[in-house]
Amino acid sequence: MGSNLRIDGERLLARLAALAAIGATPEGGCRRLALTDEDRQGRDWLVAEMRSLGLDVRIDAIGNVVGILKGREDGPAVIMGSHIDTVGTGGRYDGALGVVAGLEVLATLRAAGIVPPRDMAVIAFTNEEGARFQPDMLGSLVWAGGMTLDAAYAQADAEGAGLGAELARIGYRGPERPGFLPAGAYFELHIEQGPVLESEGGGIGAVTGVQAITWLELTLGGKPSHAGTTPMGYRRDPGLATARLIVFANELTGTIPGQLANCGVVRVSPGNVNVVPETVTMTLDLRNPDDGGIAEAETAIRRFCAELSARDDVTIALRDLARFPATPFDETLIAGIEACAAEFGLPVRRIISGAGHDAQMMARLCPTAMIFIPSIGGLSHNPAERSTDADIVAGAGILLAAAWRAANA
Amino acid sequence: MGSNLRIDGERLLARLAALAAIGATPEGGCRRLALTDEDRQGRDWLVAEMRSLGLDVRIDAIGNVVGILKGREDGPAVIMGSHIDTVGTGGRYDGALGVVAGLEVLATLRAAGIVPPRDMAVIAFTNEEGARFQPDMLGSLVWAGGMTLDAAYAQADAEGAGLGAELARIGYRGPERPGFLPAGAYFELHIEQGPVLESEGGGIGAVTGVQAITWLELTLGGKPSHAGTTPMGYRRDPGLATARLIVFANELTGTIPGQLANCGVVRVSPGNVNVVPETVTMTLDLRNPDDGGIAEAETAIRRFCAELSARDDVTIALRDLARFPATPFDETLIAGIEACAAEFGLPVRRIISGAGHDAQMMARLCPTAMIFIPSIGGLSHNPAERSTDADIVAGAGILLAAAWRAANA
Numbered sequence: 001m002g003s004n005l006r007i008d009g010e011r012l013l014a015r016l017a018a019l020a021a022i023g024a025t026p027e028g029g030c031r032r033l034a035l036t037d038e039d040r041q042g043r044d045w046l047v048a049e050m051r052s053l054g055l056d057v058r059i060d061a062i063g064n065v066v067g068i069l070k071g072r073e074d075g076p077a078v079i080m081g082s083h084i085d086t087v088g089t090g091g092r093y094d095g096a097l098g099v100v101a102g103l104e105v106l107a108t109l110r111a112a113g114i115v116p117p118r119d120m121a122v123i124a125f126t127n128e129e130g131a132r133f134q135p136d137m138l139g140s141l142v143w144a145g146g147m148t149l150d151a152a153y154a155q156a157d158a159e160g161a162g163l164g165a166e167l168a169r170i171g172y173r174g175p176e177r178p179g180f181l182p183a184g185a186y187f188e189l190h191i192e193q194g195p196v197l198e199s200e201g202g203g204i205g206a207v208t209g210v211q212a213i214t215w216l217e218l219t220l221g222g223k224p225s226h227a228g229t230t231p232m233g234y235r236r237d238p239g240l241a242t243a244r245l246i247v248f249a250n251e252l253t254g255t256i257p258g259q260l261a262n263c264g265v266v267r268v269s270p271g272n273v274n275v276v277p278e279t280v281t282m283t284l285d286l287r288n289p290d291d292g293g294i295a296e297a298e299t300a301i302r303r304f305c306a307e308l309s310a311r312d313d314v315t316i317a318l319r320d321l322a323r324f325p326a327t328p329f330d331e332t333l334i335a336g337i338e339a340c341a342a343e344f345g346l347p348v349r350r351i352i353s354g355a356g357h358d359a360q361m362m363a364r365l366c367p368t369a370m371i372f373i374p375s376i377g378g379l380s381h382n383p384a385e386r387s388t389d390a391d392i393v394a395g396a397g398i399l400l401a402a403a404w405r406a407a408n409a
Numbered sequence: 410m411g412s413n414l415r416i417d418g419e420r421l422l423a424r425l426a427a428l429a430a431i432g433a434t435p436e437g438g439c440r441r442l443a444l445t446d447e448d449r450q451g452r453d454w455l456v457a458e459m460r461s462l463g464l465d466v467r468i469d470a471i472g473n474v475v476g477i478l479k480g481r482e483d484g485p486a487v488i489m490g491s492h493i494d495t496v497g498t499g500g501r502y503d504g505a506l507g508v509v510a511g512l513e514v515l516a517t518l519r520a521a522g523i524v525p526p527r528d529m530a531v532i533a534f535t536n537e538e539g540a541r542f543q544p545d546m547l548g549s550l551v552w553a554g555g556m557t558l559d560a561a562y563a564q565a566d567a568e569g570a571g572l573g574a575e576l577a578r579i580g581y582r583g584p585e586r587p588g589f590l591p592a593g594a595y596f597e598l599h600i601e602q603g604p605v606l607e608s609e610g611g612g613i614g615a616v617t618g619v620q621a622i623t624w625l626e627l628t629l630g631g632k633p634s635h636a637g638t639t640p641m642g643y644r645r646d647p648g649l650a651t652a653r654l655i656v657f658a659n660e661l662t663g664t665i666p667g668q669l670a671n672c673g674v675v676r677v678s679p680g681n682v683n684v685v686p687e688t689v690t691m692t693l694d695l696r697n698p699d700d701g702g703i704a705e706a707e708t709a710i711r712r713f714c715a716e717l718s719a720r721d722d723v724t725i726a727l728r729d730l731a732r733f734p735a736t737p738f739d740e741t742l743i744a745g746i747e748a749c750a751a752e753f754g755l756p757v758r759r760i761i762s763g764a765g766h767d768a769q770m771m772a773r774l775c776p777t778a779m780i781f782i783p784s785i786g787g788l789s790h791n792p793a794e795r796s797t798d799a800d801i802v803a804g805a806g807i808l809l810a811a812a813w814r815a816a817n818a
Binding site: 087088089131192193194195196211213215224225226227228229230231232234237239240242243244245246247250253254260261262263264265266267268270271272273274275276277280283285287321353354355356378379380381382 | 643
């Protein structure tokens with residue numbers, strides 16, 4: 001038994017479509033920002049699906065939604081999961097795929113009348129995207145004990161709404177202690193969100209880990225002055241300093257192996273055509289598969305900021321928004337995923353995850369791995385984000401096989 | 410007669426304080442955006458002051474407020490003026506000084522019982538700042554015949570309120586034809602709005618002209634992608650291109666004599682930490698005392714944009730927001746200002762105006778000149794914008810002397 005198990009692709013795709021209809025946008029994507037009414041609708045749908053499969057549904061105090069298929073014996077559970085919140089202009093599958101595929105795995109076992117040797121569960125973690133509340137991966141971070149409930153509840157969105165209050169408002173501030181279900185292994189199926197698998201000819205990605213991530217917010221301060229009456233030599237222009245820093249960060253990616261850098265936020269104040277800016281707030285998203293590499297990049301950025309501050313006579317304040325070390329995944333589980341793909345005759349390649357995922361929090365608790373499927377055009381966080389039905393079904397099949405393998409290990 | 414005339418400094422400062430109280434802000438500045446209720450209060454105060462001096466008060470169809478001291482003979486008038494509208498976070502003297510000092514000049518003549526050889530007038534022009542309605546210097550532009558009334562009336566503010574309707578609402582859509590008063594000379598006293606006079610030891614600025622101004626809006630388009638999952642080589646990042654352009658524009662100011670450049674607006678979309686930007690909208694404010702110089706700068710910018718578009722695989726669209734050639738002032742009037750300053754024993758230096766002023770529109774109609782007084786710390790468009798009482802009184806004295814000299818020329 002085991003290798004005869006096959007997921008029901010049509011049922012999987014139908015559930016994905018049903019979830020995608022909640023918070024659907026005219027552009028074909030999804031907008032289910034964490035703890036909004038759309039997120040609540042998605043959660044309500046998920047809970048109803050879990051109940052329809054006879055799962056033991058539990059909500060923890062940070063709103064993580066857990067559906068448990070009881071096993072024959074006690075012992076750490078094999079957990080599958082991801083998230084159902086999206087960014088403001090999100091796609092249909094980011095997060096949703098891992099949750100709905102996990103549900104499909106349990107549905108397949110139920111339909112076959114199989115009671116697993118130990119508990120198997122699927123979890124939808126709260127606020128993975130970090131689009132509404134900081135930090136991202138908050139639900140799995142709290143689950144893994146990396147953040148207290150009080151600290152999480154105190155997070156506020158841009159309008160000042162508190163996370164704890166919003167959880168209660170939508171009815172998902174549950175009774176369970178985060179982390180209440182001991183984990184023996186964790187699997188997360190996810191779209192790649194990048195162009196690598198597609199450009200390499202498709203197939204399954206056996207994810208070797210998540211690269212290190214550092215998010216910095218920089219506030220640059222100068223002196224507002226009139227753009228017509230202030231000679232260049234009298235200016236203290238934080239906009240110019242920002243531009244130099246963006247160019248520098250980009251050059252850095254050419255000199256430190258594996259280094260990525262992005263400046264996604266630039267806010268200029270006061271923001272008038274004829275006023276030399278007074279302040280600029282910008283962010284830097286630095287990533288590297290290697291902790292040493294990202295440390296080198298950050299050191300170089302900080303050194304450059306010190307030079308820039310003197311050169312352009314501006315103040316520069318740096319603040320950490322997020323900081324996660326590189327997270328290597330479990331070699332046994334990675335090899336298991338490769339073996340399952342080979343068994344199904346699917347091409348597979350090892351790949352590093354460029355994005356953060358709940359899996360990196362779960363890796364603090366138990367052997368963890370992820371399965372990637374190709375993203376068409378590499379698009380992500382975009383209404384046009386898509387993967388083929390064939391890849392979705394293949395990925396869920398690997399999730400079933402790998403999770404079942406771990407449950408029986 | 411003439412050189413015995415002296416303005417009344419206390420009366421001048423009291424009137425400036427009275428006008429500054431209208432739309433006064435807690436920070437010590439003024440907020441009298443064009444055609445708002447605060448602007449109406451300022452206009453009502455001005456009209457009452459003009460009437461109290463026995464001036465012939467006329468309102469034209471674009472809301473320019475004209476106070477005329479009739480002369481002995483017919484002939485083109487010597488006009489003084491500026492504006493009383495402010496930017497959102499404006500100061501006390503920008504514009505107000507030129508109007509109130511013009512009023513003081515006529516008050517001085519009246520008090521001395523003098524009937525000038527030809528008409529002398531003071532005008533407060535509508536919407537000089539361009540903070541609420543585009544373009545700036547609109548009232549003087551219409552007065553000079555550079556824009557039709559219909560086109561001006563059709564301008565709308567950010568909330569969609571029409572200029573024509575707002576003029577009527579505040580009761581200043583008057584009966585006179587803009588430009589109805591033939592001009593023989595125009596003088597405008599203004600704060601420098603920059604640091605040059607102060608840093609050169611103070612004194613009077615005899616303004617030689619207004620530098621050329623070109624405002625460009627650039628829209629850069631790339632491809633939004635995930636900052637963690639998209640290798641650097643796959644990115645099409647308009648934020649990076651924007652940064653390169655800002656650095657380039659700054660370098661250009663070091664190679665083209667007299668060239669200024671400012672990027673005051675940068676809007677990044679979607680504006681998420683972990684999303685490579687999709688579009689950036691930015692502005693460039695280019696200025697140069699020489700039309701050839703500014704043309705050279707713009708050509709270089711456009712050439713660089715073409716290179717950038719290819720280099721970073723982004724689209725770049727340029728749009729004109731404003732474009733004014735350099736406006737040299739009248740040499741006879743400039744020399745007259747210098748002579749008056751010398752007569753009063755005041756230090757005087759020639760200076761170019763970095764900002765646009767109503768004077769540059771009036772220069773289309775008649776010999777024109779401006780008088781600058783120092784701005785403390787070079788501050789402008791700022792609640793903390795200040796000039797010393799001594800400089801204000803000295804500047805008004807030069808305005809009287811220079812205008813009287815022109816009226817008798």
